[in-house]
Every structure is written in structure tokens, then in C-alpha cells.
Amino acid sequence: MTRVGLAITELHRAENDLAGELLAASDRHKADHELFHLGRDLARWSQQHVRRLAEAGRDHGLSLDPDAQDDDTVLATVRRKGAELLGRRHDPALLILDDLRRIHRIAAGVSLDWEILAQTAQALKDRALLALCQECHPGTLRQLRWANAELKENAAQIMVTG
Amino acid sequence: MPSSDRIADPWGTRTPYGPGQRWPTRVDSYLEGGVTEADVQRWARSASILHSNGDGLDIAVTDGRIVGVRGRADDRVNHGRLGPKDLFGWQATSSADRLTRPLVRRGGELVPTDWDTAMNAVAGRTRELLAERGPSSIGFYTTGQLFLEEYYTLALIGHGGIGTNHIDGNTRLCTATAAAALKESFACDGQPGSCTDVDHADVIALYGHNVAETQTVLWSRVLDRLAGPEPPAIVCVDPRPTPVAQVADVHLAPRPGTNVMLMNALLHEIVEHGWVDQDYLDTHTVGFDELAAQVADCTPEAAARVCEVPAEDLREAARILGTARRLLSTVLQGFYQSHQATAAAVSVNNVHLVRGMLGRPGCGVLQMNGQPSAQNTRECGADGDLPGFRNWANDAHVQDLADVWNVDPMQIPHHSAPTHLMKIMRYVEDGSIRFLHVSGTNPVVSLPELGRIREILAQERLFLVVQDIFLTETAQLADVVLPAATWGEKTGTFTNTDRTVHLSEKAVDPPGEARPDLDILIDYARRLDLRDKDGGPLVSWHDAEGAFEAWKACSAGRPCDYTGMSYDKLRGSGGIQWPCTAEHPDGTERLYTDGRFWSHPQYCESYGRDMVTGAPLEPDEYGSMNPHGKAIIKAAEYLPAHEQPDDDFPFVLTTGRTLYHFHTRTKTGRAPQLQQAAPDVWVEMSAADAQGRGWAEGDLLQVTTPRGRVQARLRISGIRDGVLFLPFHYGYWDTPAGHGPDGGDGRAANELTITDWDPASKQPLFKTAAARVDRIAPGDGRPSPAPTTTGSKPVTGRVPDTRGGPAGTATERFADTGGGAR
Numbered sequence: 001m002t003r004v005g006l007a008i009t010e011l012h013r014a015e016n017d018l019a020g021e022l023l024a025a026s027d028r029h030k031a032d033h034e035l036f037h038l039g040r041d042l043a044r045w046s047q048q049h050v051r052r053l054a055e056a057g058r059d060h061g062l063s064l065d066p067d068a069q070d071d072d073t074v075l076a077t078v079r080r081k082g083a084e085l086l087g088r089r090h091d092p093a094l095l096i097l098d099d100l101r102r103i104h105r106i107a108a109g110v111s112l113d114w115e116i117l118a119q120t121a122q123a124l125k126d127r128a129l130l131a132l133c134q135e136c137h138p139g140t141l142r143q144l145r146w147a148n149a150e151l152k153e154n155a156a157q158i159m160v161t162g
Numbered sequence: 163m164p165s166s167d168r169i170a171d172p173w174g175t176r177t178p179y180g181p182g183q184r185w186p187t188r189v190d191s192y193l194e195g196g197v198t199e200a201d202v203q204r205w206a207r208s209a210s211i212l213h214s215n216g217d218g219l220d221i222a223v224t225d226g227r228i229v230g231v232r233g234r235a236d237d238r239v240n241h242g243r244l245g246p247k248d249l250f251g252w253q254a255t256s257s258a259d260r261l262t263r264p265l266v267r268r269g270g271e272l273v274p275t276d277w278d279t280a281m282n283a284v285a286g287r288t289r290e291l292l293a294e295r296g297p298s299s300i301g302f303y304t305t306g307q308l309f310l311e312e313y314y315t316l317a318l319i320g321h322g323g324i325g326t327n328h329i330d331g332n333t334r335l336c337t338a339t340a341a342a343a344l345k346e347s348f349a350c351d352g353q354p355g356s357c358t359d360v361d362h363a364d365v366i367a368l369y370g371h372n373v374a375e376t377q378t379v380l381w382s383r384v385l386d387r388l389a390g391p392e393p394p395a396i397v398c399v400d401p402r403p404t405p406v407a408q409v410a411d412v413h414l415a416p417r418p419g420t421n422v423m424l425m426n427a428l429l430h431e432i433v434e435h436g437w438v439d440q441d442y443l444d445t446h447t448v449g450f451d452e453l454a455a456q457v458a459d460c461t462p463e464a465a466a467r468v469c470e471v472p473a474e475d476l477r478e479a480a481r482i483l484g485t486a487r488r489l490l491s492t493v494l495q496g497f498y499q500s501h502q503a504t505a506a507a508v509s510v511n512n513v514h515l516v517r518g519m520l521g522r523p524g525c526g527v528l529q530m531n532g533q534p535s536a537q538n539t540r541e542c543g544a545d546g547d548l549p550g551f552r553n554w555a556n557d558a559h560v561q562d563l564a565d566v567w568n569v570d571p572m573q574i575p576h577h578s579a580p581t582h583l584m585k586i587m588r589y590v591e592d593g594s595i596r597f598l599h600v601s602g603t604n605p606v607v608s609l610p611e612l613g614r615i616r617e618i619l620a621q622e623r624l625f626l627v628v629q630d631i632f633l634t635e636t637a638q639l640a641d642v643v644l645p646a647a648t649w650g651e652k653t654g655t656f657t658n659t660d661r662t663v664h665l666s667e668k669a670v671d672p673p674g675e676a677r678p679d680l681d682i683l684i685d686y687a688r689r690l691d692l693r694d695k696d697g698g699p700l701v702s703w704h705d706a707e708g709a710f711e712a713w714k715a716c717s718a719g720r721p722c723d724y725t726g727m728s729y730d731k732l733r734g735s736g737g738i739q740w741p742c743t744a745e746h747p748d749g750t751e752r753l754y755t756d757g758r759f760w761s762h763p764q765y766c767e768s769y770g771r772d773m774v775t776g777a778p779l780e781p782d783e784y785g786s787m788n789p790h791g792k793a794i795i796k797a798a799e800y801l802p803a804h805e806q807p808d809d810d811f812p813f814v815l816t817t818g819r820t821l822y823h824f825h826t827r828t829k830t831g832r833a834p835q836l837q838q839a840a841p842d843v844w845v846e847m848s849a850a851d852a853q854g855r856g857w858a859e860g861d862l863l864q865v866t867t868p869r870g871r872v873q874a875r876l877r878i879s880g881i882r883d884g885v886l887f888l889p890f891h892y893g894y895w896d897t898p899a900g901h902g903p904d905g906g907d908g909r910a911a912n913e914l915t916i917t918d919w920d921p922a923s924k925q926p927l928f929k930t931a932a933a934r935v936d937r938i939a940p941g942d943g944r945p946s947p948a949p950t951t952t953g954s955k956p957v958t959g960r961v962p963d964t965r966g967g968p969a970g971t972a973t974e975r976f977a978d979t980g981g982g983a984r
Binding site: 031032033034037038040041042044093142143145146148149150152153156157158160161 | 295296298299327575577578579581584585588589591592594595772774775776777778801804917918919921
């Protein structure tokens with residue numbers, strides 16, 4: 001596989017992970033309505049990115065699945081992670097911070113992957129690929145800022161009144 | 163003397179006038195049976211407290227009782243007119259079931275006690291929790307119906323004294339999006355326009371704003387323009403055939419939850435046809451290119467599919483907006499309580515910015531308020547903002563506020579925006595808030611998903627204090643109930659939706675031991691022994707005028723500057739619009755004249771939020787986007803609502819306030835004329851939907867959502883197909899059950915609504931839920947209890963007209979000059 005192919009494949013995987021993580025966190029915090037609804041709204045951006053990366057991949061000889069993680073795999077994730085995390089912690093509010101921290105970390109990785117792909121596209125003078133980066137990357141940055149803002153909004157109450 | 167049945171004709175007699183002319187005066191009054199003006203011993207100056215129009219009025223007093231009201235001819239807002247709620251609502255204050263003594267819970271029952279016992283319990287529990295769990299365990303939830311002085315005192319106690327970030331008002335339910343939309347576009351709250359823009363506009367566009375029912379006097383002003391020479395064109399966006407829709411040149415009835423799509427199509431047409439003021443855009447705004455890109459593909463055809471409105475109508479509406487010379491736009495709950503609330507409301511601001519229509523007569527945006535003193539909760543910092551439109555994310559602003567209050571800036575929580583109500587409820591639910599003080603509002607009826615709210619507020623570990631004038635549904639769950647005085651029984655100021663400040667003077671004594679909210683708050687601060695950093699009392703005032711003077715100092719130099727006002731000056735005025743300073747002693751009619759905004763990074767109230775994610779912009783992000791303090795054009799993509807109809811729940815349920823009732827009916831349900839006009843909940847559906855099922859007017863239906871069930875009688879109205887409407891705020895205080903449904907189906911629309919809110923404004927969504935409807939029993943010959951004079955006008959069956967009769971008749975006195983009556 002070419003290096004650009006590798007970059008697309010990696011980003012496709014990372015966006016898929018991010019979609020799954022947003023959906024999983026949404027499910028885990030159904031009682032926190034903002035996390036629940038926004039988690040689903042923002043997962044949709046990553047799902048769209050996955051689809052567009054799969055389309056772009058075809059031009060580079062790749063065969064990537066255009067369908068991102070869906071709710072079935074999420075339920076599996078919830079079962080896995082839920083068992084793992086609840087075994088360790090007793091205060092569910094702390095899980096919110098844990099999840100936001102993980103979403104932020106994954107989104108930061110995705111953002112950097114978009115940077116790599118955009119730089120590559122520029123070097124290769126691949127206009128279509130560059131346009132894809134310019135259209136999708138802002139969504140990732142908004143997901144990243146959202147996770148940061150949610151963490152800031154929740155941290156004090158969770159840490160001080162626990 | 164001329165008179166009219168103001169239940170049957172809520173807007174009264176026409177006084178036509180033309181563009182640029184003064185709206186003729188018409189003085190409305192209603193005195194209780196047998197009382198004439200000659201019998202009135204005293205008139206006390208006030209303004210309306212049952213909606214946000216701010217109609218100036220005088221309260222008639224005889225033998226220490228309120229006996230009626232009369233509009234103020236010289237008031238800038240109403241020119242003497244009053245609406246049905248103004249004319250009749252005051253009667254509730256003398257109801258026999260007013261709270262007259264404090265109550266405390268003993269052995270599960272609320273029992274009468276004395277003030278000392280009640281206040282010691284309240285202050286004692288506060289102190290215990292402060293010691294055990296800290297200020298974040300304390301929350302305050304206030305209203306949009308108190309006075310400025312009370313909000314400011316509450317904000318000082320909460321933010322500056324106790325040091326909690328958890329303060330909000332019920333204006334969150336009605337006005338939060340108005341504030342958020344203004345902050346997104348102008349980086350500052352405050353209404354750009356003025357009610358007088360109606361006098362000048364050649365196009366008036368009303369977005370989700372059934373002004374005929376929510377602000378009847380403002381609608382009279384529009385009707386009088388429509389009856390005069392050169393009437394304005396009207397564009398109406400509403401899924402219901404409201405009185406506004408009836409007279410509109412174009413009525414767009416979108417599927418609920420699709421407002422952003424509709425607005426993007428209108429903006430697409432405006433941009434596409436070049437109906438833009440390029441000079442204005444270049445000189446006074448940032449962000450236009452982003453908007454143009456966002457709406458480029460949003461053609462009327464694309465929007466027509468999503469919104470289910472004819473593309474031709476969208477084109478015609480856009481043409482009217484795009485070719486207007488003086489455009490007035492108003493926005494209310496149809497946008498604010500619906501999906502993507504802030505993005506939709508911001509789009510209306512965008513129309514004005516791209517057309518350069520701000521700050522001139524007739525060129526106004528009125529991002530409306532639902533509650534009469536909503537503006538004060540916002541400017542005083544009692545609703546999720548800091549006092550004086552200070553920016554919580556700007557350390558210099560927090561330092562400045564700390565200087566005004568003489569406290570350490572660390573004492574004022576500013577690590578994030580003050581906690582919004584739905585989050586406060588969440589913190590009560592998870593047990594991290596253990597003390598909640600609720601003043602003048604009734605969340606057990608007004609919040610979404612009532613089953614959840616009742617469970618949250620009934621928790622044993624929560625200490626719930628309710629300060630109100632009646633034993634509301636919420637008060638019935640309280641640990642301590644504090645009997646408050648209300649409008650007419652206390653003095654204070656309040657500010658209406660177009661920044662007009664009125665003084666409301668005490669007319670009569672409150673009943674029994676009831677006390678003004680301000681006195682209760684000052685007493686609370688004294689019992690907590692709240693002090694400033696020099697050891698002086700934190701709350702240094704003892705009465706309303708003292709609080710007003712303190713507020714003036716806090717507002718100095720900020721957009722909502724009151725320093726040029728005083729109680730004496732307000733007594734001699736027909737209402738004064740802030741900012742009012744030494745340089746502008748008569749106030750300021752319109753903001754942003756000549757494109758001057760309050761949006762400089764160092765001065766602005768807010769850096770704004772991402773309208774989809776709700777994430778606040780960081781100071782440096784805002785600074786690089788808008789270094790020179792221009793207006794901000796913000797685009798947003800349409801997203802589908804979170805709850806969509808499906809096979810199990812095939813309808814979209816929308817809810818709303820209607821003409822004869824106001825906030826949980828605590829007052830309007832106790833005013834006979836208003837109560838008789840709309841005595842019980844009803845459900846509206848379209849003729850096609852009803853006839854397809856063989857249902858008729860008055861059939862008893864059950865409406866179900868995943869959250870609950872409500873029973874109501876069917877009104878077949880002109881509402882769009884596939885949509886149900888329930889009037890909200892019918893609760894349980896006037897049913898045998900008391901505070902909730904008695905076992906079976908409920909009556910309150912909010913049994914059904916979803917817990918979801920707009921990410922930017924945090925305003926709950928009351929207008930998009932998926933619902934099922936079944937018939938429980940055919941009608942028994944009685945029509946549904948819905949009025950015939952409003953958006954619920956019947957389209958089938960023989961339904962008697964809603965009338966008030968002699969008891970609903972008010973006098974109308976016309977001035978000799980001006981347009982005169984027709």
C-alpha cells in the first residue's frame with residue numbers, strides 16, 4: 001500500500017473508533033441528556049467522515065467499509081467497557097470525566113491524522129483529497145472542543161461535591 | 163363610554179394609522195363590578211406582569227383593595243391599551259387561597275409556622291450544607307416575574323455571598339435563546355429594536371411568534387397599521403393557523419423541528435438574488451462568506467422537501483424580505499423552544515445583517531421574551547449570566563464585578579458559565595445539589611418530562627424551599643414554603659422586551675404575613691451573615707430603592723447602563739429604555755445605530771458558542787475572529803430533530819402558551835374571565851387527520867409519548883397535518899390530585915415533552931416530540947374547551963364563540979386627536 005493509502009486507512013480506522021466512542025459514551029450517560037444527545041449528533045460527523053474516506057480510498061485503490069460503527073457494535077462496547085469500568089469505580093459521575101478524556105484523546109489523534117493527510121495531499125497536489133481534508137477536519141476540531149468544553153463544565157461539580 | 167368584550171375581541175377596537183405616524187392613544191380600563199372611576203381613591207403606577215410587552219398601567223385602589231386597572235395613555239409601549247391578561251389577571255391577587263403564613267414540613271405534612279422558624283430552617287440548612295459539601299451543593303431557581311431589585315439581590319447572595327455557580331431563572335424556558343442569539347450575533351444581550359419599529363416598518367416578519375396571543379397589545383399596534391394607509395406586508399412562520407397567519411401575505415407552516423432548513427432557504431434566496439447590503443457587510447460584519455457557503459445548496463426546493471412547505475411560498479417570502487425597505491422581525495417560542503433554537507434565531511439576525519437593516523426606524527430585530535421581567539434576570543445575573551452583562555470568561559470583568567461587590571474575585575464562580583436550569587435539575591437528581599431555592603416559578607408543571615421532575619424534587623435528600631404566592635404544584639413538594647407578596651403589593655422596577663424600564667409601586671398590603679421577595683432575600687442574607695471582604699454586610703440595602711441604586715452602580719459603563727435613571731425620574735416617564743446615562747438621559751430607542759456594536763473582545767458579554775456543539779469559544783478564538791468588534795454572521799447546517807415520528811409514535815407533538823393563560827395559570831387560572839375562556843386542556847389536530855380516523859370535535863383523546871400520557875378533548879383546527887398541539891401549563895392545583903396526575907392520565911402537556919435542550923442556549927425543547935393519539939371515548943356533545951378566538955379556532959362542527967359577556971367587557975376611551983376609532 002502507498003503511504004497515502006496508509007494514511008487514509010489509518011484515518012478511516014480512527015474516525016470509526018471516534019464514532020464508536022461517541023456513541024458508547026452517549027449510551028453510558030443516558031441520564032446526562034447533553035452527553036446523550038450530543039454524543040449521537042457528533043458521532044454522525046465521524047460516520048460521514050468514514051463514508052467520505054471510503055469513497056476517497058477507492059481513488060487510491062483501497063477497499064474500505066463506508067459504513068461506520070453502528071449501534072450493535074456500540075452495545076457490545078458498552079457491555080465490555082461497562083463491565084471493565086464499573087468494576088473499578090463506584091461513582092458514575094467520574095465515568096463522565098473518564099469518557100470525555102478518552103473522546104478528547106481520540107479526537108486529538110484524528111485531528112493530527114487529518115493534518116498529515118492534508119499535508120500529504122498538498123505535496124501530491126491532490127486537489128480532491130485536500131478538499132476532503134478541508135471539509136472534514138473542522139468537524140473533528142469541533143468534536144475536540146466539545147469534549148474539552150464538556151469536561152470543563154462538568155469537572156468542578158464532579159470533583160468537589162462527590 | 164365605548165366598551166368592548168375583551169374576551170371575544172382580545173385586541174379591542176381599531177385605531178388605524180399610517181407609516182411614520184404616532185400610534186393613536188386608546189385608554190383601556192376594567193374596574194370590578196359596581197366600581198366607577200369616581201369611586202377609586204388612589205391610582206398606583208405600574209406595568210403589566212403577565213407578559214413581556216410591558217404595558218404601562220395604573221392600579222386602582224379603594225379601601226386598601228385593588229379594584230381594577232387602567233392603561234397609561236402616556237406610556238411609550240402601549241399608548242393606553244391593555245390586553246385581556248392585563249385587564250383581568252389582577253383579580254387573582256385577592257384570591258382566598260393566597261399563602262398568608264410560612265409553612266414547614268413536619269411528619270410529612272406542611273404545617274403553618276412563624277417567619278423566624280421558617281427562615282432559621284432555610285438559613286440553617288444552607289449553613290450545614292456549606293460546611294459539609296460546599297457552595298456547589300446549593301442552587302437557586304428563580305422566575306421571570308420578580309423585579310430587578312430582587313434579581314440583583316439574589317445574584318449578589320448566590321454568586322458573591324454563597325459562591326455557587328448554580329443560579330438560573332425560568333426565563334431559561336422562554337427567553338434563553340433570545341439572549342443566546344443576540345450574544346452569537348452581537349456578542350452582547352440587549353434588544354436591538356424597539357416596539358416603535360411597528361410604526362415604521364414596511365415588512366413585518368414573525369418567526370414562531372404568535373404575537374396575537376402572547377403580546378396582544380403589540381399585535382393591536384400591528385393590526386392598526388394593517389387597517390391604516392400603506393400597511394406593512396406580513397410574513398408568518400408557524401405550523402398553526404394563528405391570528406398572525408390569518409392576516410399574513412405569506413404563511414409558511416413548516417414541519418416542527420425544521421426551522422434552520424427554512425431559514426437557510428430564505429437566506430439562500432436573499433444571497434442568490436443579491437438582496438444584500440455589501441457596504442454594510444464589508445464595514446460592519448464578519449462571517450458572511452461562511453454563511454454564503456452554508457446556504458449555497460439550500461434551495462427552496464431542497465427546503466420544501468424537508469420543511470414540507472411549497473417552494474413557491476419560500477420564494478415569495480424571501481422576495482418580500484429581500485426587497486423590504488424597513489424590515490422588522492420578531493422571534494419567539496416557535497423558534498426558541500424548537501430544535502436548533504439558537505441557530506434558527508441567529509438566522510433571523512443574519513437576515514438583518516446581510517440586508518443592513520438595524521438601528522434605524524422600522525429596521526429592528528425583536529428577539530422576544532416570554533416573561534415580563536426576563537430581561538432583568540439576564541442583566542442582573544440571575545439566569546446564567548453575570549450581572550451587568552459581564553463576561554464570565556473575561557477575568558477583567560470578573561475582577562470589576564468583585565470590586566463592585568467588594569469581594570475576592572475567587573469568591574465569584576467563573577470557571578464556566580453559570581449553571582443552566584436543566585443541568586441544575588441533573589445535579590439535584592444525582593444528589594450533588596442538596597438545597598434548592600425556587601422563587602416565583604413552578605417547575606413541576608413547566609419543565610419537560612414531569613414524571614422525572616416530580617421524582618427529582620420529591621427526593622428525601624433534597625431540601626426544597628419554595629417562595630411563592632400560592633401553594634403551587636411545586637410548593638406542595640417543598641420542605642419550607644415562604645409566602646411572598648406580588649405585583650401591586652411591593653415596589654420595584656422591571657424591564658420589558660424592548661428594554662423599557664417601568665416602576666411598579668406598591669398599591670396595597672400583601673395578605674396575612676406574606677412579604678416582598680426582596681425582604682425575604684435580605685433576611686436570608688442577614689441570617690447567613692454574608693459579609694464583604696472588609697467585614698461589612700454584603701447586602702447593604704434595606705429597600706427596593708436602595709437595591710436599585712446599588713444596581714445602577716453595578717450597571718455603570720456596561721451596555722445595560724441605568725445610571726441616568728432614578729425612581730423619581732421613572733415616576734415622571736412613560737417608560738425609559740436603557741442604556742440611560744448622563745449623555746443619554748432619555749434613554750436609547752435603538753441599539754447598533756451606524757453599525758456600532760458592543761462586540762469588542764475586551765468589552766463583549768460573550769465570546770459565543772458553537773451552535774451545534776454548544777462549546778464556548780475561547781477568548782483567543784473570538785479575538786482572532788472578531789478583533790475589531792463587528793457583528794458576527796454565523797451559519798449553521800440543518801440537523802434532524804432527536805426524536806422523529808415512527809410507526810409507534812406517528813405524530814409530531816408541539817405545545818405552547820395561549821391567549822388566556824400565563825405561566826402555570828397560578829394567576830390566570832384564578833381570574834374568572836380568563837379561566838372561563840380556556841378552562842381546561844385540549845388537543846388540536848387537522849381536519850384530514852381527524853376525519854381519516856372518524857373523530858369529531860369534543861371526542862376524548864389520549865396523547866402518548868415515551869414519557870407519559872395526557873387526556874384531552876379534540877379541537878379540529880387548521881393545524882398542519884401530522885402535528886398535534888397541546889396548550890402547556892395546565893397543571894393539577896385545581897384538580898383533586900393536587901400536584902400530579904391522580905393515578906391515570908395527566909393533564910399537563912409536559913408529561914409528554916422530551917428532556918433535551920438547545921446546545922447553545924440550553925433552552926429545553928417543548929415543541930418536538932413524537933406522539934401517538936388514541937380515542938378513549940366519543941364526544942358527549944360538548945365541544946373541546948379550546949377558545950375560538952385564537953390559533954385553536956375550530957374548522958368543523960358548531961362550536962359556540964368564546965365570549966366574556968358583561969364580566970369580560972372593558973371600557974375603551976379614545977383620544978380626540980390622532981387616527982381615532984373606526
